[in-house]
Amino acid sequence: MKLFTCDQARAAVSDLLAGDLGMADGRSLEAHLAGCDGCTRAAEVFFWQDRVLAELTAGDRLDTIMGRIRAGIANDTPKAVTDRVRAVRVPRPRWGMAAAAAAIFVVAVVGAIAFLRPTPPATGVAAQPHRQTPAFPAPVAPANEKPVIHDHPEYVPPPPKPRPGPAVAVEQKPRVPDRVEKRPEPPPPKSPDVPNPVKQPARVENKPDGVAPQIDLVKTPTLAVQFGVAYLRGRMARGVNREPRGDELILWTLIHSGVPESDPDVQRLLTSMLERKLEKTYNVALQAMILEDLDRVKHQGRIAQCAQFLVDNQAKNGQWGYGEPSIFVESVAVATKPAVAPAKAQKAVKEFPAAGSRGPKPEVKTFVRIRKMRPGPEGGDNSNTMYAALGLRACADAGIELDRAVLQLAYEWWRRAQVRESKTPAYGGEGWCYGGHDHGHRGYGSMTAGGVGSLVIYNYLLNRDWTRDQNVKNGMDWLAKNFTVTENPGPSEHGGRPGAALYYYLYALERAGILYGTEKIGRHEWYPRGVEMLLENQQTTGAWASRDGGNEIHDTCFAILFLRRAVPALPPPVATK
Amino acid sequence: MDSETKLLSAAKAGNAQAFERALRPHLPMLFAYSRAICGDFHAAEDVVQETSQIAYRKLNYLIPEADFAGWLKAIARRQALAARRKLTKASIVAENVIEKIYQDPTSAALDRRGEALEVCLKQLDGRAAEAVRAHYFDGVKLNELAPKLSMTPAAVRQMLHRVRLVLLECVQKRLGVESLT
Numbered sequence: 152m153k154l155f156t157c158d159q160a161r162a163a164v165s166d167l168l169a170g171d172l173g174m175a176d177g178r179s180l181e182a183h184l185a186g187c188d189g190c191t192r193a194a195e196v197f198f199w200q201d202r203v204l205a206e207l208t209a210g211d212r213l214d215t216i217m218g219r220i221r222a223g224i225a226n227d228t229p230k231a232v233t234d235r236v237r238a239v240r241v242p243r244p245r246w247g248m249a250a251a252a253a254a255i256f257v258v259a260v261v262g263a264i265a266f267l268r269p270t271p272p273a274t275g276v277a278a279q280p281h282r283q284t285p286a287f288p289a290p291v292a293p294a295n296e297k298p299v300i301h302d303h304p305e306y307v308p309p310p311p312k313p314r315p316g317p318a319v320a321v322e323q324k325p326r327v328p329d330r331v332e333k334r335p336e337p338p339p340p341k342s343p344d345v346p347n348p349v350k351q352p353a354r355v356e357n358k359p360d361g362v363a364p365q366i367d368l369v370k371t372p373t374l375a376v377q378f379g380v381a382y383l384r385g386r387m388a389r390g391v392n393r394e395p396r397g398d399e400l401i402l403w404t405l406i407h408s409g410v411p412e413s414d415p416d417v418q419r420l421l422t423s424m425l426e427r428k429l430e431k432t433y434n435v436a437l438q439a440m441i442l443e444d445l446d447r448v449k450h451q452g453r454i455a456q457c458a459q460f461l462v463d464n465q466a467k468n469g470q471w472g473y474g475e476p477s478i479f480v481e482s483v484a485v486a487t488k489p490a491v492a493p494a495k496a497q498k499a500v501k502e503f504p505a506a507g508s509r510g511p512k513p514e515v516k517t518f519v520r521i522r523k524m525r526p527g528p529e530g531g532d533n534s535n536t537m538y539a540a541l542g543l544r545a546c547a548d549a550g551i552e553l554d555r556a557v558l559q560l561a562y563e564w565w566r567r568a569q570v571r572e573s574k575t576p577a578y579g580g581e582g583w584c585y586g587g588h589d590h591g592h593r594g595y596g597s598m599t600a601g602g603v604g605s606l607v608i609y610n611y612l613l614n615r616d617w618t619r620d621q622n623v624k625n626g627m628d629w630l631a632k633n634f635t636v637t638e639n640p641g642p643s644e645h646g647g648r649p650g651a652a653l654y655y656y657l658y659a660l661e662r663a664g665i666l667y668g669t670e671k672i673g674r675h676e677w678y679p680r681g682v683e684m685l686l687e688n689q690q691t692t693g694a695w696a697s698r699d700g701g702n703e704i705h706d707t708c709f710a711i712l713f714l715r716r717a718v719p720a721l722p723p724p725v726a727t728k
Numbered sequence: 729m730d731s732e733t734k735l736l737s738a739a740k741a742g743n744a745q746a747f748e749r750a751l752r753p754h755l756p757m758l759f760a761y762s763r764a765i766c767g768d769f770h771a772a773e774d775v776v777q778e779t780s781q782i783a784y785r786k787l788n789y790l791i792p793e794a795d796f797a798g799w800l801k802a803i804a805r806r807q808a809l810a811a812r813r814k815l816t817k818a819s820i821v822a823e824n825v826i827e828k829i830y831q832d833p834t835s836a837a838l839d840r841r842g843e844a845l846e847v848c849l850k851q852l853d854g855r856a857a858e859a860v861r862a863h864y865f866d867g868v869k870l871n872e873l874a875p876k877l878s879m880t881p882a883a884v885r886q887m888l889h890r891v892r893l894v895l896l897e898c899v900q901k902r903l904g905v906e907s908l909t
């Protein structure tokens with residue numbers, strides 16, 4: 152490919168606007184613009200000139216154009232534009248057919264091998280591969296069907312960002328001793344086919360306040376995080392995480408574990424994420440959080456696209472479901488700079504700045520207004536909805552101006568959805584479940600913690616004082632009365648057991664505590680208790696796994712995010728009446 | 729905006745004239761945007777026509793809180809890309825720049841910079857003015873324009889590039905903005 156100088160690139164922009172730029176020169180120009188801010192700005196000026204000239208042209212021809220439109224509407228016999236364009240149809244190679252044939256052949260061969268393979272002994276440990284629990288929720292069920300839901304551990308947690316404004320009230324650093332006295336010997340490598348024994352989470356009693364649990368100095372949060380990251384890298388290297396939608400969660404975890412952006416694993420996940428279409432709520436929310444955390448100015452365009460997706464996917468009742476692509480995303484400007492090329496490969500596991508030490512974020516100088524452009528579905532679920540809240544907050548932090556109506560509707564949803572539990576004193580307080588208050592289910596831990604965090608976020612975005620919000624208070628009361636770090640408390644929904652989604656719950660608990668701005672939920676010091684349990688239950692491989700089912704990779708991510716106190720705290724609430 | 733909302737309500741009830749009135753202010757932007765994407769003057773006019781017809785048929789899908797201009801732009805984008813595929817197999821170049829320039833659907837010709845550019849445009853004379861007029865306002869392609877100006881297509885291209893630089897300098901002088909470089 153020919154490399155352009157700046158002068159050549161600017162002349163090429165002019166040729167492009169004159170409709171006289173060849174394909175090869177087009178590629179060269181694209182490559183040059185990707186790495187040259189000055190020429191990009193020059194191109195913007197030329198395109199702006201072109202826009203003005205074209206608008207003036209259209210203004211001169213407005214009556215002619217309007218006449219054609221009027222005639223078309225009157226006849227309502229639209230003829231495809233593309234039929235009228237003097238087309239030179241370019242024959243395209245039929246790669247699709249060839250690819251399909253190749254795929255069928257491969258599937259047939261693989262199927263035959265699998266069929267002819269001898270059945271492994273049922274009792275053999277090696278015969279049992281890793282548990283295959285989908286990390287992300289299944290496709291959205293039709294609106295009139297009740298979706299079968301699991302308490303998904305697919306969600307990714309929130310990122311930390313220093314917001315402009317008053318100092319954060321919440322102490323950011325872990326209160327647990329983090330000194331490394333000894334480095335534990337790494338466990339011997341295991342065959343990937345041998346399942347890791349899943350430990351039962353040790354019961355950690357809810358000790359009275361003021362008595363912080365004693366933590367073994369050998370098992371520190373920092374070491375546990377390093378070990379967990381090493382596990383994640385190992386799984387990635389073996390290609391175990393075949394669920395591309397889970398990449399955002401892993402990337403979010405790596406970033407919060409102190410792995411630098413230049414790290415090859417981070418670069419690979421980041422590049423692949425930026426190249427993918429925005430399709431699902433969980434992923435898009437996480438993507439917004441990741442980009443806002445990495446560089447909210449450089450990635451503002453893509454973050455704005457995430458905001459457009461989220462806003463367009465808000466359901467009519469204020470919830471979010473799994474989401475569908477929005478065509479309006481394509482019309483939002485995208486950042487013109489590609490991701491930074493990977494620098495030298497670094498061993499990131501050894502680099503652990505303290506939580507929140509990424510440094511000040513670049514100041515947002517331009518603001519992008521995003522408006523809802525299409526109606527959403529009838530409803531969604533509270534799991535997607537809580538992640539949408541995290542994503543919207545990240546967007547707002549990146550200078551995206553969101554419709555107040557969208558925020559208000561989401562806020563109202565969480566208020567309406569709170570389950571009244573006066574008839575179920577066993578659980579006390581008022582919590583949330585996966586659906587609305589009429590969902591026929593009582594509140595439970597993961598959803599209640601997520602509900603509290605979401606309501607705090609919307610209070611914050613709507614400039615209200617969440618500490619005076621009765622729904623928030625009720626949610627915190629529920630969490631206090633049912634506090635535990637060894638199970639997801641409350642009546643398990645969808646046939647699950649208390650040990651299911653434990654780490655998903657813990658990460659939601661961390662968000663509730665940090666976003667609300669408290670180190671205690673009721674009389675319980677949630678962070679030291681959680682750390683104690685996590686250190687006790689990390690497996691020899693470095694992973695964590697819920698004892699009643701879940702995705703080991705995602706559980707590990709949630710555990711690390713808890714240890715790193717990943718969600719960014721909010722500035723103190725604005726006092727309101 | 730209130731009047732646009734009222735016009736759109738009437739249009740949803742079947743009032744085609746109300747739709748025309750709501751649509752008209754956005755047509756220049758739609759034309760410019762479509763032309764930027766598909767790269768052809770005449771195809772852009774077709775795109776605008778079809779976009780308008782689709783919008784009228786689908787008007788009931790437009791939610792009240794949505795931005796009408798943005799909605800039109802999204803439709804136009806799809807139509808323009810389809811038109812482009814018919815015209816060329818070359819992929820669109822500088823798409824990010826295009827989207828950024830058209831992010832705000834408000835007419836660029838009506839703001840201060842746009843007005844300054846219009847004034848500068850009137851100061852052009854000779855073959856430069858003729859080339860701009862023919863290329864932009866009449867949709868004449870370079871290879872058709874060159875013989876009329878007794879120039880080669882390459883020379884016309886270079887002239888248009890110089891005209892852009894002249895216009896840029898002129899606008900900067902009028903607005904007192906700092907140089908790009």
